[in-house]
Amino acid sequence: MQEAVQTKASRAKKTRSLTSLDWRRTILVTLPFMGALTFWQAYDGLIPLMLKNTFGLGDTATGFFMALDNILALFMLPLTGYLSDKLDTKWGRRTPFIVVGSLIAALLIPMIAIANTWKNLPLFMAVLVLTLLALSTYRAPSVALMPDVTPRPVRSKADAFNSLMAAVGGVFILVAISVLVPAVDNPDYRPVYFVISGMVILTTIIFVVCFNEPKEVAAMHRESAELGIPEEEIDASDEGGKERETNPAIRRSLLCVLVCVFLYFMSQNAISSGFSRYADAVWGMQGGSYAMVQTAATLAALVAYMPMASVACHIGRKRTTYIGLVFMVLGCVLISLSTTFSPVVYLWTILFGIGTATVSLTIYPMIVELASTQTTGRYTGYYYTASMAAQVITPILSGAVMQFVGYAQLYLYGATFAALAIVPVLFVRHGDTLTMGDVRERQANWEAEHTEKGE
Template sequence: MKLNTRRTLLIGLAFFSICAFWQMYDHIIPLILRDTFGVGDSVSGWIMAADNILALFLLPLFGRLSDRTNTPLGKRMPYIVGGTACSALLIGVLARADAPGRFPLFITALGLLLVSMGTYRSPAVALMPDVTPKPLRSKANAIINLMGALGGIYALGAISLLVRAGADGRNDYGLVFFSVAALMVVSIVALAVVVRENKLRRENADTEPEPEQGKGEKLPPEMMRSLVFILVSVALWFMGYNAVTTAYSRYYTAMWDNSVAGAANCMMIAMGGAVLSYIPVGIISSKIGRRRMILIGVATLAVCFALAGLVKTFNLAVYALFVIIGFAWAAINVNSYPMVVEISHSGDVGKYTGYYYTFSMAAQVLTPIVSGWLLEHVGYQTLFPYAAGMVAASFVTMLFVKHGDNRPGAAKNLLEHYDVEE
């Protein structure tokens, strides 16, 4: 059984555009809140948590709704197309609202944009397991995450190259907003034109012996226990990683160097490390197992965050550290979502996708608030120790996960892991 790489790359366009948006959001919105509107770190943390609060409700809701949707476009595609169109328009409004005195407009546009993004993330992610046989989902998820990393790199590159100095001395992010909105529109148009969801779903149903069996049924107790522990693990490592991604631009400019572009470059290097790692991680995971690969990634990430906390002056070694961070995050991300949907019944993929995002987003609701309070009231030096502790805790909980692992037979050579034919 081979993975159709071309098809998976096309399906990954949705996640590509989503990750470009969120990378821009995490990097730019805290700076706008601070520099344009004078919002403090604690309040900024609450605002940055708003997307995750909304996601707690929106992602499971729209995951379930898309499970029950049947249209000529498919189950997931109507949400992907509609959500992207609304989001691109609202990004334009947000760019216009980045000016002193426009805080009510900015917050209103931001709130609507977060709702719009929340309507289609679960459907976009659920599209991959819908059309991919279970044994190939780690490899497919490696490609999906590769696409997501490329989207993040695109956004970071736009920030590094397109941020201009405004007439009032503030940074002008207008071109960055426009470039990301344009990317989202182009990506989803290409996805909608080329990918025929219903056709691909029928083809996958032929390879799955019981495509809809068990829909809505309860899991056996031992599988439920594994599901709970992996979801808790997801929450913990997202608490650590998201604390860094949401505060890193502020940490970098406060502790190391007053340069927005420099902060973007570090995160871009981490993304580069992930990009180089996704495909090898997918292949290695098929040999040693998803759970073991996650444990390697979690241990590596915790050590890297602890080491980053010891760096007092920025130096070139930080770049190497961020490459390793990229690898570690790839090892975790490639395998965690496939483990969750492996436990699910095939007719409930959208629902279990919602569970996955409920726990990841719940963590991201809490962590900007807690880490934001620590940054403001204790100091920026708390960021990396906090992140390392959370990630280390997820290592312990992952030890209790006994289901969701899958080890397909090894291919004879590297190329047989990925098939590019239709």
């Protein structure tokens, strides 16, 4: 009898090591976000070139149109996040939004390049707006699905892997741009946009066939219980219960994290939406040649996600956020000093890419830590409200800086806002992660308790 108990306990140790991710679940849950991000990677790089070169818009006007997606998202993402919290179907809360939104977007995406080829600005804008609306319907639900199916202690790792998969999609599209977009004045973008549409369809099909949302949510609750996390704390932080939403100290922490999100995206989005024009004006890169520099930054982010997530799990998300913001500032300053392109620029873009990756994998889980079981989608909406508000303002503001002050000032602009983002993090007191030491202690206590009971 004793040997049977020991065998069962040893099997539990092997099957319940919850300091690591359930890789099958994590990969599947990242696919919808990966599909959407293939579009956004091309959006930031190619749409400004279409607006400027095909339709003759200036940098300030181009910045305004680049903010259009964020204006729509400012309202759509909190709304769809809230609605997905309330939805109750046999397919789950988030899956219906993901399936409908992604398939509509996949049908519309190629029409953007077709309208550009026809030089039809009204059609271009109409299709672009409809595509952005379709993508907005499932962006917040797809992101909120990650904490729905991932135990709290490893959410930074899951968010890092989510970002890593998005980076893989981004690298794929950047390579496609560099190969399929020739270095001419008005290239044909249709091949790239058909590839993007195919990626959205493929990732959605795999997700629908292989992922059962209600089953995976139930599995996450079982695993969290095995870690010794009480039911009321499974979806949120140790402060517990609905009191989180009215606790002034926790609300201050939430506000500070959201201010950091805003300032981070003021920096990050200015660089991503302005880089193709910066590379053209400052370094003389034409067509899709700029994409190789961005590929270096994206690859660096891809490599950095999981190691930096492990750092966050050991030293906490707050300290890791400082590291990422400092890397962003240094990368921006060093690039701004490179008035001509040389191979050393790749090193500075890699530094900046590691910085953006690091911050991106810490700030969203910090917000989710403050949510309750029924508010993950709404808090995801708060995150997107802050990020999209920044992305409404920064393309216009950075576009005006480039047009009226000089293209070379783009990276100093980015460095300024990255530095400012450090300030609100100083006042964050809640939302950090359980460290791996805490997790192992809880898991050991759970195993000891259930071994004594002979389970």
